[in-house]
Amino acid sequence: MPRAVAGPEIERLIQLLARVPGLGPRSARRAALHLIKKREQLMSPLASAFEEVLGKISTCRVCGNIDVRDPCSICVDETRDPTLLVVVADVSDLWALERAGAINARYHVLGGTLSPLDGIGPEDLNLKTLIERAHDGTVKEVLLALGATVDGQTTAHYVTEMLRDSGVAVTRLAHGVPVGGELDYLDEGTLAAAIKARTSL
Amino acid sequence: MPRAVAGPEIERLIQLLARVPGLGPRSARRAALHLIKKREQLMSPLASAFEEVLGKISTCRVCGNIDVRDPCSICVDETRDPTLLVVVADVSDLWALERAGAINARYHVLGGTLSPLDGIGPEDLNLKTLIERAHDGTVKEVLLALGATVDGQTTAHYVTEMLRDSGVAVTRLAHGVPVGGELDYLDEGTLAAAIKARTSL
Numbered sequence: 290m291p292r293a294v295a296g297p298e299i300e301r302l303i304q305l306l307a308r309v310p311g312l313g314p315r316s317a318r319r320a321a322l323h324l325i326k327k328r329e330q331l332m333s334p335l336a337s338a339f340e341e342v343l344g345k346i347s348t349c350r351v352c353g354n355i356d357v358r359d360p361c362s363i364c365v366d367e368t369r370d371p372t373l374l375v376v377v378a379d380v381s382d383l384w385a386l387e388r389a390g391a392i393n394a395r396y397h398v399l400g401g402t403l404s405p406l407d408g409i410g411p412e413d414l415n416l417k418t419l420i421e422r423a424h425d426g427t428v429k430e431v432l433l434a435l436g437a438t439v440d441g442q443t444t445a446h447y448v449t450e451m452l453r454d455s456g457v458a459v460t461r462l463a464h465g466v467p468v469g470g471e472l473d474y475l476d477e478g479t480l481a482a483a484i485k486a487r488t489s490l
Numbered sequence: 491m492p493r494a495v496a497g498p499e500i501e502r503l504i505q506l507l508a509r510v511p512g513l514g515p516r517s518a519r520r521a522a523l524h525l526i527k528k529r530e531q532l533m534s535p536l537a538s539a540f541e542e543v544l545g546k547i548s549t550c551r552v553c554g555n556i557d558v559r560d561p562c563s564i565c566v567d568e569t570r571d572p573t574l575l576v577v578v579a580d581v582s583d584l585w586a587l588e589r590a591g592a593i594n595a596r597y598h599v600l601g602g603t604l605s606p607l608d609g610i611g612p613e614d615l616n617l618k619t620l621i622e623r624a625h626d627g628t629v630k631e632v633l634l635a636l637g638a639t640v641d642g643q644t645t646a647h648y649v650t651e652m653l654r655d656s657g658v659a660v661t662r663l664a665h666g667v668p669v670g671g672e673l674d675y676l677d678e679g680t681l682a683a684a685i686k687a688r689t690s691l
Binding site for chain 1: 496497499500502503506507509510511512513517518519520521523524525526527529532533534535536537539540541542543544546547556557558559562563581582585588
């Protein structure tokens with residue numbers, strides 16, 4: 290606990306800012322001072338943005354995404370391919386895929402991955418609605434966009450088994466060399482996967 | 491401008507967070523998602539802290555410090571030595587000195603340093619009240635806690651000249667080896683200053 294340098298109201302602001310990911314105790318002070326100096330241009334709009342999000346935000350009952358409307362903007366977007374369902378562990382993964390702009394599909398957010406060590410079992414994930422959506426007659430493919438980690442792969446395996454009798458195709462992201470990646474920095478597992486899945490030119 | 495990944499309200503929150511020092515476009519997304527997930531524990535208290543600070547914050551009319559009261563907590567603190575006035579360029583410097591806890595004095599915040607290149611002249615700094623305070627009969631010493639930069643030293647020189655006839659002692663921070671600092675990483679100027687100001691053991 291660093292020494293208080295300002296009145297309790299400003300110290301409280303600094304302490305709260307220090308809990309924002311990306312900011313530490315030192316940068317929280319810098320951020321607080323900047324916010325105070327730019328209170329008209331930044332702190333006040335940020336306070337309004339907080340209030341707006343706080344008042345409206347909810348979890349989409351269809352896909353588990355976070356949005357200010359329910360169903361979320363993606364679920365009601367008619368321009369998206371309704372036959373492809375992309376399964377992600379977290380909203381941050383959904384955002385990453387949307388940022389890439391490589392796919393125009395709907396999503397299903399599990400809310401985590403199976404992790405026996407952390408006590409996260411199937412009942413803790415958003416799986417029930419995934420089964421319902423996979424059986425709705427419209428979905429033809431479920432793409433498991435899960436991390437290439439033990440937990441991610443365990444979850445992928447579980448979901449694949451779960452959807453075995455559903456009649457939908459279950460796919461996963463390709464493993465391989467990251468674009469821009471140098472071979473000599475890559476681990477053996479990735480290199481082996483990239484060799485196995487090599488494509489002809 | 492990265493691709494929008496969420497509704498306009500959340501995108502606006504991300505854009506505002508990206509303007510907080512310490513956060514960039516990428517970490518702003520992570521911060522926004524964390525704030526949304528921890529909305530009860532973090533976003534809501536932060537919104538209240540913003541509102542509280544926004545409603546009360548002001549610049550101390552005595553010293554130029556930023557606080558939710560005017561005069562500020564430091565100026566009204568009777569336990570502080572009233573004979574010593576520490577002159578700093580910015581509130582962040584005041585906070586740094588308070589964090590160090592090495593001095594129990596009052597402050598005077600100039601609001602910047604003289605910088606002809608940036609068009610900052612004496613009339614842009616909080617100098618008028620400094621002269622008044624130095625002449626109030628109570629202050630015996632004015633410690634110039636300004637950076638060892640060209641602008642900082644120019645300002646120190648200017649303030650020293652300005653207070654020449656005031657009868658108060660004008661001092662500056664010592665130059666020398668930073669505590670914990672390695673000699674071979676230090677610049678020649680600092681080493682020369684440290685040698686010149688050497689003390690006997």
